[in-house]
Amino acid sequence: MPDQPKRRQRRADGELSRTRILDAATEIAAERGYEGTSIGAVSAKCGLPASSIYWHFKDKDDLIAAVIERSFGNWLTVWQLPDDVIARDRLMEVATGTAKAVLDSPDFLRLGLMLALERRPVEPKARAMFVQVRQRAFEALQTSIRDLGPALTEDQVSQLATYALAGADGLFIAKEIGGDTVDLVALFALHGQALYDTALRMIAENEQR
Amino acid sequence: MPDQPKRRQRRADGELSRTRILDAATEIAAERGYEGTSIGAVSAKCGLPASSIYWHFKDKDDLIAAVIERSFGNWLTVWQLPDDVIARDRLMEVATGTAKAVLDSPDFLRLGLMLALERRPVEPKARAMFVQVRQRAFEALQTSIRDLGPALTEDQVSQLATYALAGADGLFIAKEIGGDTVDLVALFALHGQALYDTALRMIAENEQR
Amino acid sequence: MPDQPKRRQRRADGELSRTRILDAATEIAAERGYEGTSIGAVSAKCGLPASSIYWHFKDKDDLIAAVIERSFGNWLTVWQLPDDVIARDRLMEVATGTAKAVLDSPDFLRLGLMLALERRPVEPKARAMFVQVRQRAFEALQTSIRDLGPALTEDQVSQLATYALAGADGLFIAKEIGGDTVDLVALFALHGQALYDTALRMIAENEQR
Amino acid sequence: MPDQPKRRQRRADGELSRTRILDAATEIAAERGYEGTSIGAVSAKCGLPASSIYWHFKDKDDLIAAVIERSFGNWLTVWQLPDDVIARDRLMEVATGTAKAVLDSPDFLRLGLMLALERRPVEPKARAMFVQVRQRAFEALQTSIRDLGPALTEDQVSQLATYALAGADGLFIAKEIGGDTVDLVALFALHGQALYDTALRMIAENEQR
DNA sequence: TATGAATGAGGTTTCATTCAT
DNA sequence: TATGAATGAAACCTCATTCAT
Structure with a gap:
């Protein structure tokens, strides 16, 4: 009379529950x-x-912050800025890689952007965490752009990095709204090209002056 | 709660409460x-x-939809796509105007983007309304871009319009997160230039092929 | 055709609910x-x-404070310090009246004393309200005692009033714990007598010095 | 959570945790x-x-009862009724000693009185324990008072003991509410004197009758 | 001699909404 | 043209307690 293995899963397996x-x-x-x-x-x-959720996380804020934190880890494994390519291919490559990363894990970005847009009286830890993560991406972009040439001023580098990030965010949103009618890879390529051209134009203008 | 002594302008009060x-x-x-x-x-x-809110609006969904609707009206008075300028100035002008519009009424965009990002089981009327409004902006952009030259394919027009809109959304978000460190007017100018250059490059490539 | 008053008690009868x-x-x-x-x-x-309780009271604190406030009103109608008796009967009369008041409405005192004893991080409004009510009783007692004779120093008046109140509190507690084995009226009489004797002794000592 | 590296004094740790x-x-x-x-x-x-608390104590009731029990032990070492003093000094001495005891360990009294005042459906063990402890104090007081003279009836002895205890409770509460404005030692002296005088008056009245 | 993990019940409060007036 | 009052559901979180290890 072998009754089904009832599996009183009461043994401590906290990590799995988490x-x-x-x-x-x-x-x-x-x-x-x-x-x-x-x-x-x-x-x-x-x-x-x-009540078990509250064993693992202090409160809702803590939980959502942990979600962002873990999602960011996953995201990092997908979005790796290349370190050894020659300068002129760099932005394009980043663009394409980012397109793939965005397509692969949209949850992180969607939640992050929602958090970023909200303006609640007490900022959730989760929002702070996302903004901080984003800041790191921004700095990585600055470094990449700086390598394009020494002629760019820091202001220009910062502007280009902002524009790069903004394009990524905007294209993600376009994909979210437009669904299959939006070819994200093509658009990121276009974005990369636009960034590159803009950078070159800036460099040319700087030298001319 | 109502502390003013009942004024008797019964007629207008309804609209005022709304x-x-x-x-x-x-x-x-x-x-x-x-x-x-x-x-x-x-x-x-x-x-x-x-309870008075429910006298003016059917339910919460209706209220938020009305918010979007009215905000869109306000927005339209600020963001007027020029109809009569010659082609080559058009995108830049739109870009600058849009920068101002974004700076003037960020509430509409912030709420709209939040709605756009959310994916709830039953889509709120407000979200549908925002997406529809956005679609109108998209079409206006397409028309503007189409006027740049007959050499662009419809796919390219659509892509450029998407990119134009995405840039605007992304720059708005950058401003929301970055605050005063972000020079929106300069960035929108950069975006307009990038769009224009990209369009010209596409036209050139098309003619070459 | 007077149909039975079905009383769909949905009409606004907030005061009754409160x-x-x-x-x-x-x-x-x-x-x-x-x-x-x-x-x-x-x-x-x-x-x-x-949820209806929250229509009438902001929160639990507000509710308990209202309980104290109303109970104090009831209490006041029971415990009336006499204003026109001659000095030497005053304390005894107050003592007897207080005994009756304590016996009549023990709820107010029990709750008040519990609140007074608690020391929670944020003091509930209810406790503050009770302490304030008690302060008024204290002042009334001071006035009564002051009338006993001009020979008492303010310190002595204050001490006697404190002792008077303390006796009342303590006897109430004795009654709460001892139940029927405690003859409150007799004990309050004893308390009044003790107070009176003590006051006289103080006056005598003052004059001697 | 346990940050010290596991020390191995296994034996004593149990008692220390408790x-x-x-x-x-x-x-x-x-x-x-x-x-x-x-x-x-x-x-x-x-x-x-x-969960460790539940290893040491059966349940919450048991824990609070243990708190009362231990606090009472501490209290007893502070409040020692004198056994060998002559009758007429006894009450005063007790009064002064009690003032000190009250000042030294207010936690025991505060908790005890709170428990005594509450009237919950199932009486906590802790309340029963406090009431029982109090009963012992009551009996000690009776013995002390009885020694004042054989002329007092048992009713009078009981009444005086009740009043003695009530005064102590009331003065403690006065101190709790009034803080530094209340001179407990002086008030307990006053209380002792009042008790003594009352007892003498009773004896005189008894003999007169 | 403990303790990490879990859990159902219940805590206070807010929610969107309704309805009689 | 409103609104005072009510309401069930659900929000977040804490409760005392248990149990396998």
Whole structure:
């Protein structure tokens, strides 16, 4: 009379539970944003009671911040700025890589941008974390752009990096809204080209002056 | 709660109340997004009881949709695509005008983008309304771009329009995150130039082939 | 055709609801103290849903403070310090009256003393209100004692008033713990006598010195 | 959470943990009462996980009872009724000693009185324990008072003891509310004197009759 | 001699909404 | 043209407690 293995999963497997919670929270938060992510919904999706979520995370803010943190880790493994290519190919390559990264893990960006846009009285830890992550991407872009040539002023480098990031954000949104009608890879290529041309034009203008 | 002694301009009060509610809702929704906007908070901010909000608007969805609708009206008065300029100045002019429009009424864009990013099970009317408004802007851009020259394919026109819009969205976000460190006018000029150059390059390539 | 007054009690009868809530809250709070009074229990006892309690009171703190406030009103109608008796009977009379007042409405005192004893990080409004009420009783006692004779120093007046109040509090507690084995009226008489004798002794000592 | 590297004094650690828990629980319970004392708060204050508290104590009731029990022990070492003094000094001496005891360990009294005042459906063990401790003090007082003279009836002895205790409780509360404005030692002296005078008056009245 | 992890019940409060007036 | 009052559902979070290790 071998009854089915009832699996009283009561043994301590905290790491797995934490992961399950984060998975559920990531999925929901990426779709509905901060306020739209309810602990109850996360609980329902991951199967653990709400009170168990509070064993692993101090509060909702802590949970969403952990979601951003982990998503950023995943994102980093996808979006690797190349270090050894020659200068003139750099921006194009970054553009293409970024297109792929955006396509591969849109959850991170969607949630991050939602957080970035919100202006609530007390800034959630999650937003701060995303902004900080974004700042790192910005600095990496500055470094890449600086390598294009010594003729660019720091202001120009910063402007180009801002424009590079803005294009990426905007194209992501275009894809979100437009769906399949938007060819993200082509658009990122276009963006990379535009950036490169703009940089060259700036360099030329600088030298002329 | 109503502290003024009942004035008797019965006729106009309805419209005024509606306006007060919309003002409050706009402010809150632009800061906190759809879920973050509670009827209670709107009521507290505009001074009218929650039940009065339901007299003016069917439900929360209807209220937020009205917010988008009215904001779009305001936006249109600020962002006027020029119809009669000669082709080569067109994009730059649009770019500069758009920069000003973005700076003037960020609430509309912030709320709209938040709505656009969210993916909730039943799409709010407000989101549909914003997407539709955006589509109109997209079409206006296409028309402008088409006027640059007959050599551009429809695919290219569409791509350029998408890129134009994406740049605007991205630069708006950059401004939201970066605050005073971001010079929106300069960046929109850069964006306009990049668009124009890209369009010219496309035309050249088309003719060469 | 007068049909039976079906009383769809949905019409606005806020004052009655408020009273029902306060009645329930008073009963529970007097038995269990601040923390022991849950909104859920009040809701169950008064029949209104918990959310309705929040229509009438801002939060739990506000509710308990209102309980104290109303109870104090009731208490005042029971405990009236006599204003026109001659000096030498005054304390005894007050003592007897206080005994009756304590016996008549123990809820106010029990809750008040519980609040007074607690030392929570943020002092509840209810505690502040009770302490303030108590201060008024203290001042009334001071006035009464001052009338006993001009020979008492202010320090002595204050000390006697403190002792008078302390005796009342202590006897109330004795009654709470001892129940029927404690004859409150006799003890308050004893307390009044002791106070009076002490006052006389003080006066005598003052004059001797 | 446990940051010290596991020391191996296995033997003594049990008792030490118990003490740490009791210390934390005493502090919290003396400030917030029974319901206000949560296992989580005790755990946070003493640094041991909640489950460890349940290893040392059966449940919350057991914990608070242990707090009262230990506090009473400490109290007894402070408040020693003199056994060998002559009758007429006795009450005064007790009064002064009690003032000091009250000043030295207010936590015990505060918690005890809070427990005594509460009226919850199932009486906590801690309340029963405090009431029983109090009964012992009551009996000691009776013995002391009885020694004042054989002329006092048992009713009078009981009444005087009740009044003695009530005064102590009331003065403690006065101190709790009034803080530094209350001179406890002077008031306890006054109380002792009043008791002594009252006793003498009773004896005189008895003999007169 | 502990403790990490879990859990159901219940805590306070806010939610969107309705309805009688 | 409003609004005072009510309401069930759900929000976030804490509760006392258990149990396998």
